[in-house]
Amino acid sequence: MIKRPTGIPRLLSCLAVAGLVIAFCTLADARRTTWSATVNPLKIAGTISSVDWNAYRSRFIDESGRVIDNANGNISHSEGQGYGLLLAFAAGDRPTFEKIWTFTRTELLIRDDGLAAWKWDPSAKPRVSDRNNASDGDILIAYALAKAGAAWKDARYTAAAQKIAKAIGKNNFGRSAGTMFLLPATKGFGTEDRPDGPVVNLSYWVFEAIPVLAALAPEYDWNGVWKNGLSLLQQATTGRARLPADWLSIRTRLQTQPAEGFAPEFGYNSLRIPLYLLRAGVTDLEWLRTLNQRWSVNNEGVAVINVVTGQVRDKLTDQGYAALSATLVCALDGQPIPGAFKMFEPKLYYPSTLYLLSMSLIAEKYPQCL
Amino acid sequence: MPVIRGTIAIAVASLGFAALAQQAGDGGHPAPTLAAATPSTLPPQVDESALRYFASQGDTRRVEAEIARLRALYPNWSPPTDLSQLPAGPITIKDPEVDRLWALYGENKIAEIRAAITERQASDPQWKPPADLLTALDTAEARRRLINASDNAQWRTVLSVATEAPSLLTCTNVDVLWRVAEAFAKTNQQNRTRDAYTYLLTNCTNSAERLGTLQKALTLLPEQQVTDLLRFERKGGSDPDDFSSIRDDLARRRVERASTDNKLTASADDLAVVERLAEGTSEPGNVILLGYYAYHHKNSEKALALFKTALDRDGGAKAAEGYALSLRDLNRFVEAEAFAYEWRDKAPENLKVYLDVATALLSQDPPPRLDPQVVARVVPVVTQQRFVDGAQALGWYSYNTGQFRTAREWFQRALSWKADDEPSAYGAALASQRLNDRVGFNAIVTQWRSRSQRIADVADGINRGRTPPPAQPSTLPSAAMTPAAPAPVVPPRTAYASSQATEPRVIYEERLPRADLGAPPAQPASRSGARRNCAVTRNPSSLSADAALTLGWCLMELNRPLEAVTAFDRAIKGGSDQTREEAAYGKTLAYLRKDLTAEAALAAAESPQTAQRRTELDATILAQRALAAFREGRYVEVILALGERSRIVPEQTDLMVIRGWSYYKLGRYDDAEKIFLAVQRTGYSDDANVGLNAVREAVRPSRQY
Structure with a gap:
């Protein structure tokens, strides 16, 4: 789900004392901030059943290999192509993987810098209707290619993954005050691009991909990006709502704020952060417990929440969103997945994707919850 | 493409095209090597790989379908005659799966073929797709990527794809060649762009594509390089070139360049071309072009006629702009203002011309007698646009017609729009001085004396008297x-529309009879x-x-x-x-x-x-005395001075108005009415009406409500 600026005015979210709290939290969690401390990387392959996969594929992927976001005017985007590749890999569907890759390569991977144009609209001319990239899309594509290249011993995939990994490191890694961060895109989010830049999106840190891409492009500081991603997350969750806004200004490093021009919300972007953390083996962040409390114990469920007021704007009831909280409570408390979740009913691209990613994780790491 | 590839590299050098094969300038990317085409006598190169495959399989039905498809795509193409002698390649066993893949290829379903190949290899790890098919797939994908990159201005991607897929660069894919040429141009490698076009014109035969190549060149190359490419025009043969439209366009561009630069002269030949182009159509563009050429080359009469023609052809705002400019150049300010006024809202340029023309109209020396409506419509436009020059022009117009209060207001307004505008400050200083407004005058001088010598001079003149x-x-x-x-006075009208309709404010302004x-x-x-x-x-x-x-x-x-x-x-x-x-x-x-x-x-x-001068001076002195007395409210003296003056020269209308108001102020309403009626008969009905209304108001007090 790509969320663009909505023009909702920013509200002040940070308490004056936030800086102190952050410093404390950062220290306390420092030992977890590299991936060397994490558990074994995901294998992914074979974690999605052919029944589920066929339901997804037939609904969201066309014959040209285009992954269709049916909630957004049937556009496609680099994120969707990346998810499609990853899920096809998880389902062991090489032909579909090849299709998606063909589309991605010929239609989106046309930028001079080697990154993918993020938006493709069947009703636009040219079809690429925004040439900017989206770094999470690039990471997902490269990650899926790297996994597939290694598992299927296909050098074409590995070479393509490496090219994209290098391009991400070259074009979308930023550094401010000595710490690394991931720019959401090549244009529009940097220090020079906006008064509150740099602006980041913590859900663009696909943590599980970082060690894999680091191996392909070791000349870039992926470790720094990983570390700072966790650190920013801890910092952004010290406010009253204890939730990060989707779009964060990190211009003042010790006092991040919801970015101008975006709703100050823990929204469709950020709600996948716990899934990404769990998939990367990061299970011991205190914040996950807080979120779990909110989602499951207090029975609030997954929702779009204003991070300043703590108010719920939108409760998200699709199976895919509920799967996120079910996965979290399974990972933290060993609670079984309710039977109702086991039947996949894909309706919309984004929650359906989250569903399969959740189930894929549970199948590989938490089979006891099934 | 396999057909073509064998013969490629040789022709490259002979075409002087080797530069393309060398390193490209940017970032050390190798530049694409344009595959040399077959000699230009051969038909266009068509991807016959699928056709040959089906023929080798003896699949007559598919051969026919593919021939039909290729004919639809390439009308000039004829199928190869050697198909019946196939299989030419290695003996292949009839493989329905490969048939299906080629069929998909014919439908351009590249992703599906890729998927099918993967699928087949999963079940049969020994199986390998035919090399021809793989090449065809690579080329088709490369073409798609290249076109997508080009559509999105990703020029370096265009060049890298072309480098990796040189088989794309043939006369079959003229569109691809054009895009590569454009990518060279957009990455500052214009010589390579020219080389690509040269290659195309040397090798590719389709006359429409050849003409299209020159049209592309016109948009991307300097004119001299385009002119050089014209030598590839083929005069004879079954499909000769006609590049005359390119020549016309080049001529038109030269005229266009000269049309806005009076230091450039277009040749008679070039002008003749544009005239011919202008005549052969009802489209106004070339007439407008000729109009601007004439306008900028000291022939505004001709320009005016051309712009008139262009307007008749619905030439729109640009023609109207030229028409107004020409009128102004011919000093036909009144017409220019009236015309430009009608067009002022059509485009920013038209508004600018209107303001310029109106300013020129007001700035004439001597100040013209203007229809009050004209001044009245200039005022809101100048005000709305905060056009400093226009406010100044209104200031000087008022000043030069003796309306100093109005003049001062305009200069001050101009200053409020542009605080550092010295000419406006100067005007405001002079107007204040004329109004004997010491306070206002001193304020301006204090502010400006260090910045403006002439304002300082005016001030020093006052302060030091005759020193x-x-x-x-x-x-x-x-x-x-x-x-x-x-300048010689034109009895002025109200230049600055007064909101005080009943108060005869213009009368309080000095309207000096200054013919002298x-x-x-x-x-x-x-x-x-x-x-x-x-x-x-x-x-x-x-x-x-x-x-x-x-x-x-x-x-x-x-x-x-x-x-x-x-x-x-x-x-x-x-x-x-x-x-x-x-x-x-x-x-x-x-x-x-x-x-x-x-x-x-x-x-x-x-x-x-001399007697004449004596009379003139005396008349002026008496008029000034009268005005001074009027200003100071000594109305009897006004009547006396004017009476004395009228014995030596006929009384001017504006002084009659002064006399009328003096009678009015003295309560001599009958005399006042007579005078105002007389003024009315001379045509100054506005001024007279104000006076007459005032008299009637005084005689018959306002209705009680």
């Missing part, structure tokens, strides 16, 4: 900024020549009498009358009789200009004047 200002160079090119010299102020009939040549020379203040005591006289007139033109007095004094002291007479005359006018009526009367007596 000449110290000789020092002016810091400003005053002459260029000087308003039009006071500052533009004496004598010595026009010497004065106009000296005008530029007196901007710098000089001490006239060092000058000869004649030079001092010239300086005096010059200063009068610059509206610096007190300095002029000093110069005329010098001339009176040492000059011949004629010079003395002239100087005394000038001195009198200078005092009159400063409203120093008593001094003027004295000066007039310093030297005997």
Whole structure:
């Protein structure tokens, strides 16, 4: 789900004392901030059943290999192509993987810098209707290619993954005050691009991909990006709502704020952060417990929440969103997945994707919850 | 493509095209090597790989379908004659799966073929797709990527794809060649762009594509390189070229360039081409072009006619702009203003022309008699646009027609829009001075004296009386900024629409009868020549009498009358009789200009004047006396002075108005009414009506509600 600026005015979210709290939290969690401390990387392959996969594929992927976001005017985007590749890999569907890759390569991977144009609209001319990239899309594509290249011993995939990994490191890694961060895109989010830049999106840190891409492009500081991603997350969750806004200004490093021009919300972007953390083996962040409390114990469920007021704007009831909280409570408390979740009913691209990613994780790491 | 590839590299060098095969300039990416085509006598190269495959399989039905498809795509193509001799390649076993893949290829379903190959290999790890098919797939994908990259201006991707897939660069894919050429141009490699077009014109035969190539070249290459490409035009053969439209376009561009640059001249041939193009159509573009050419080459009469034609052809805003500009150039300001007014909202350029034309209209010297409606419609546009030059022009127009209060308002308004505008401050200073507004005048001088020599000069003239200002160079090119010299009066109209409709405010403004102020009939040549020379203040005591006289007139033109007095004094002291007479005359006018009526009367007596001048000076002095008395509310004296004046010269309409208001103020409503009625008959109905209404109001008090 790509969320663009909505023009909702920013509200002040940070308490004056936030800086102190952050410093404390950062220290306390420092030992977890590299991936060397994490558990074994995901294998992914074979974690999605052919029944589920066929339901997804037939609904969201066309014959040209285009992954269709049916909630957004049937556009496609680099994120969707990346998810499609990853899920096809998880389902062991090489032909579909090849299709998606063909589309991605010929239609989106046309930028001079080697990154993918993020938006493709069947009703636009040219079809690429925004040439900017989206770094999470690039990471997902490269990650899926790297996994597939290694598992299927296909050098074409590995070479393509490496090219994209290098391009991400070259074009979308930023550094401010000595710490690394991931720019959401090549244009529009940097220090020079906006008064509150740099602006980041913590859900663009696909943590599980970082060690894999680091191996392909070791000349870039992926470790720094990983570390700072966790650190920013801890910092952004010290406010009253204890939730990060989707779009964060990190211009003042010790006092991040919801970015101008975006709703100050823990929204469709950020709600996948716990899934990404769990998939990367990061299970011991205190914040996950807080979120779990909110989602499951207090029975609030997954929702779009204003991070300043703590108010719920939108409760998200699709199976895919509920799967996120079910996965979290399974990972933290060993609670079984309710039977109702086991039947996949894909309706919309984004929650359906989250569903399969959740189930894929549970199948590989938490089979006891099934 | 396999057909083509064998013969490629050879022709490259012979075409002088080797540069393309070398390293590209940017980032060390290898530049694409354009595959050399078959000689130009051969038909276009068509991807026959699928066809050959089906033929090798003896699949007649698919061969026929593929031939039909290729014919639809390439009308000039004819199927190869050697199909029946196939299989030519390695013996292949009939494979329905490969058939299906080629069929998909025919439908351009690349992703599905990729998927199918993967699928087949999963079940049969030994199986390998035919090399031809893989090549065809790679090429098709490369073409798609290249086109997508080109559509999104990702030029380096275009070049890298072309480098990796040289088999794309053939006459079959002229569109791809064009895109590669464009990518070269967009990455500052214009010589490579030219090489690509040269390659195309040397090798590819389709005349429509060849013409298209030159059209592309027109948009991307300098004209000289386009001209060089014209030599590839094929005159004969079955499909000859016709590049005349390119030649026309080049001629048109040369005229276009010269059309806005008067230092460039277009050749007669080029102009003839554009004239021919203009005649052969009802489209206005080329007429407009010729119009601008004429306008910028000192032929505004012709330009006007051309723009008229263009307007008749619905040439729109651009034609209207040219038409207004031409009228202005022909000094037909009244028409220009009226015309431009109608078009002012059509485009920003039209508004600009309107403001310029209106400014020119108002800035004429002498000030023209304008229809009040014209001034009234200039005012809101100038105000809305906050057009400083226009406000200034309205200021000078008011000033030069004796409406100093209005003039001051305009200058101040101009200053409020552009606080550092010296000419506006100068105008405001002069207008304040004329209004005897010491406070306002001093405020301006205080603010500007250090920044404007001429404002300082005006102030010094006032403060020091007859003492000449110290000789020092002016810091400003005053002459260029000087308003039009006071000129023969046109009885003015209200230039600045008053909101006080019932209050006759215009009457409180000095409307000097100044036919006689500052533009004496004598010595026009010497004065106009000296005008530029007196901007710098000089001490006239060092000058000869004649030079001092010239300086005096010059200063009068610059509206610096007190300095002029000093110069005329010098001339009176040492000059011949004629010079003395002239100087005394000038001195009198200078005092009159400063409203120093008593001094003027004295000066007039310093030297005997001709009877004509004597009458003129006396009339002016009396008029000024009357006006001064009117300003100070001594209405009896007004009547007396005007009565005396009317015995030597006929009374001017504006003075009649003054007389009317004096009667009014004295309560002599019948006399006032008579005068205003007389004024009304002379055509000054606005002024007269205001007076008549006031009289009637006084006689029949307002209705009680």
